[in-house]
Amino acid sequence: xxxxxxxxxxxxxxxxxxxxxxxxxxxxxxxxxxxxxxxxxxxxxxxxxxxxxxxxxxxxxxxxxxxxxxxxxxxxxxxxxxxxxxxxxxxxxxxxxxxxxxxxxxxxxxxxxxxxxxxxxxxxxxxxxxxxxxxxxxxxxxxxxxxxxxxxxxxxxxxxxxxxxxxxxxxxxxxxxxxxxxxxxxxxxxxxxxxxxxxxxxxxxxxxxxxxxxxxxxxxxxxxxxxxxxxxxxxxxxxxxxxxxxxxxxxxxxxxxxxxxxxxxxxxxxxxxxxxxxxxxxxxxxxxxxxxxxxxxxxxxxxxxxxxxxxxxxxxxxxxxxxxxxxxxxxxxxxxxxxxxxxxxxxxxxxxxxxxxxxxxxxxxxxxxxxxxxxxxxxxxxxxxxxxxxxxx
Numbered sequence: 320x321x322x323x324x325x326x327x328x329x330x331x332x333x334x335x336x337x338x339x340x341x342x343x344x345x346x347x348x349x350x351x352x353x354x355x356x357x358x359x360x361x362x363x364x365x366x367x368x369x370x371x372x373x374x375x376x377x378x379x380x381x382x383x384x385x386x387x388x389x390x391x392x393x394x395x396x397x398x399x400x401x402x403x404x405x406x407x408x409x410x411x412x413x414x415x416x417x418x419x420x421x422x423x424x425x426x427x428x429x430x431x432x433x434x435x436x437x438x439x440x441x442x443x444x445x446x447x448x449x450x451x452x453x454x455x456x457x458x459x460x461x462x463x464x465x466x467x468x469x470x471x472x473x474x475x476x477x478x479x480x481x482x483x484x485x486x487x488x489x490x491x492x493x494x495x496x497x498x499x500x501x502x503x504x505x506x507x508x509x510x511x512x513x514x515x516x517x518x519x520x521x522x523x524x525x526x527x528x529x530x531x532x533x534x535x536x537x538x539x540x541x542x543x544x545x546x547x548x549x550x551x552x553x554x555x556x557x558x559x560x561x562x563x564x565x566x567x568x569x570x571x572x573x574x575x576x577x578x579x580x581x582x583x584x585x586x587x588x589x590x591x592x593x594x595x596x597x598x599x600x601x602x603x604x605x606x607x608x609x610x611x612x613x614x615x616x617x618x619x620x621x622x623x624x625x626x627x628x629x630x631x632x633x634x635x636x637x638x639x640x641x642x643x644x645x646x647x648x649x650x651x652x653x654x655x656x657x658x659x660x661x662x663x664x665x666x667x668x669x670x671x672x673x674x675x676x677x678x679x680x681x682x683x684x685x686x687x688x689x690x691x692x693x694x695x696x697x698x699x700x701x702x703x704x705x706x707x708x709x710x711x712x
Contacts, residue, residue, distance in 0.1 A: 329433055333440035336424050340417050340688060341441065341485070342448055343477040348455075382422045382691075385649070389687065390415050392641045396607040404613035404620075411611050414684045421688060425695045434699050435496065438692070442492050449486055452476045453514065474518070480679070483523035486511045487530075488689060491668050495696040522679050526671045533667040544666060545658040547651050553670070554650070557677040558631040562597060600632070608639035611683075630676025633683070646682055653690050660701045665693040 375383070397411035428434040452475035474482045490507035497503070508531060515523035543549050600621065603609065609617045614637045618626050627633050634642050650669065657666040669690065672681040 325431065329428065329431060329437055330440060332424055332427070333437045334444060336421060337441040337444040340421050341445060341488075343481050345473050345475060345477050347473040348475050376426075379426055381652070382426065385691075386419055386422055388645050388648070389418055392607075392638045392645050393611065395641070396604075396610040396638050397612055399607055400604070400610040400613050404609060404616045408610070408612055414611060418684065418687065421691055425691065429695070429699075434695060438492065438696065439496050442489065442496055445485060445489055445492075448476055449482075449489060452482060456482075456517070479518035479520040480522065482518055483511065483515045483520040484685070486514050487523065487527065487668075491665065491689075492692070492696070494664055495700055498700075522675055526675050529674055530667055530671045533670065534664075537663050537667055541661075541663065544663060544670070545654065547654050550650060550654050550670075550673070551647065554631070554647075554673050554676070557674055558629055560677055562629075597632075600627075600636070603636075604639055606639045607641055608635060608637045611637040626680050628678060628680065630673075630680060630682040633680040637683075649687065649690060653693065656694060656697060660697055662697045662700070665697060668693075 393411045393415050394408075397408040401408050424437075425434070428437045455475050476482055476485055486507075490504055490511055493507055494501065494504050508527070511523065511527050514520075515527060537544060603617075603621075614633070615625060617636060618624055627636055631643065634646055638645070650673075653669060654666065657663060669686075672686060675681050
C-alpha cells in the first residue's frame with residue numbers, strides 16, 4: 320500500500336487551507352500567529368499556481384471574474400491609501416492571497432474529483448480546533464484580552480464571535496458533507512447555542528434563533544427568499560434600521576430586551592453614538608474607502624471605536640462604493656444559484672449574516688470565503704444527485 324503524490328499533496332493543501340483561511344488563532348494563545356499565514360501562503364500559492372489553468376476553463380469563469388474584482392477592490396484601496404493612515408498593505412495582500420488560495424484549492428479539488436473528501440478533511444480539522452478551544456475555555460475560563468479599556472474573554476480561535484461563527488459553519492458544512500447522518504445536525508445546532516450562551520455572544524444567540532426559525536418556515540417563503548429584490552431590500556433595511564430609526568431604542572419593551580435579555584446597554588455598546596457621524600463618514604473616499612489595513616486606525620480616529628459596528632458601513636469604510644457593488648453582485652449571484660438548484664439551507668445562513676450585519680461587521684472577507692464554499696458544496700451536492708446510476712449486468 321502506498322500513497323499517491325497527488326493524494327498527499329491534496330491532503331496537505333486541505334490542512335493548510337483549513338488553518339490559514341478558516342482558523343483565526345488568538346494571539347493571546349499563540350503570540351506569533353500574525354506572521355504564520357504569510358509563512359504558509361507564499362510557498363503554497365507558488366505550488367498552487369501550477370494549476371492556474373483551472374481558472375481559465377469556461378465553467379470556472381465566475382471564479383476568475385470574482386478574483387479579478389475582489390483583487391481590484393482590495394488592492395486599489397490599499398495602494399491609494401498607503402501612507403495616509405498606516406504604512407502597510409500587508410493585511411490586504413494577505414486577504415487577496417488567501418482568497419486566491421481558496422479559489423484555486425476548490426478548482427483543483429473539482430478537477431481531481433476529490434472536492435467532498437478535501438472538505439471533509441477541512442471539516443474535521445475545524446472540528447478538532449473547536450473542541451480544543453471549548454475544552455480550554457472550560458479548564459481555564461479566565462484568559463482575557465484588553466479591548467478599548469475593557470476586558471473580554473479570549474479563546475483559542477479568537478473572540479467570542481470567531482468562536483461562535485466557527486461552530487455555526489461546522490453545522491452548515493456538516494449538512495452537505497454527511498447527508499446520511501443529517502439528524503446529527505440538530506446536535507450541532509445545540510452545540511452552537513451552548514457555546515454562544517457560554518461565551519455570552521448575544522449576536523449568535525439571535526442569529527441562530529433566526530436560522531432555526533428559517534429552517535422551519537423557509538419552505539413556505541421560497542418565492543420571497545429567492546427574490547433578488549427582496550434580498551437587497553432586506554440588506555438595506557437591516558443596515559439602516561438603527562441608523563434611521565434610533566427612536567425605536569426608546570420603546571420600553573425594546574430596552575428590556577436589549578438590557579435584560581441580551582445584556583447590552585441602551586446604546587447597543589455605543590453603536591448609536593457611532594451612527595451620529597454617518598454624514599461626515601460618507602464623504603471620506605467614497606469610491607475606494609480607506610482600505611482594510613487602515614480600517615481600525617481610521618475608526619479609532621473618526622468615531623473613537625474599533626469599527627463601525629455595521630456590516631455595510633464597515634465594508635464602505637474599507638472598500639468604498641466599489642466594495643459595496645462587489646458585495647451586492649456576489650449576494651445576487653449566490654441567490655440565483657440557490658434558486659437554480661432549489662437549495663435554501665446555505666441561503667438561510669447568508670440571510671442570517673445579513674440580519675446580523677445591522678449590529679456587527681459580518682461583511683468582511685470571511686463572508687466571501689463561506690459563499691465560495693457554499694457555491695462549491697451546492698454544485699457538488701446537485702452533481703451527486705444528478706449522477707447517472709450504473710446498473711450491473
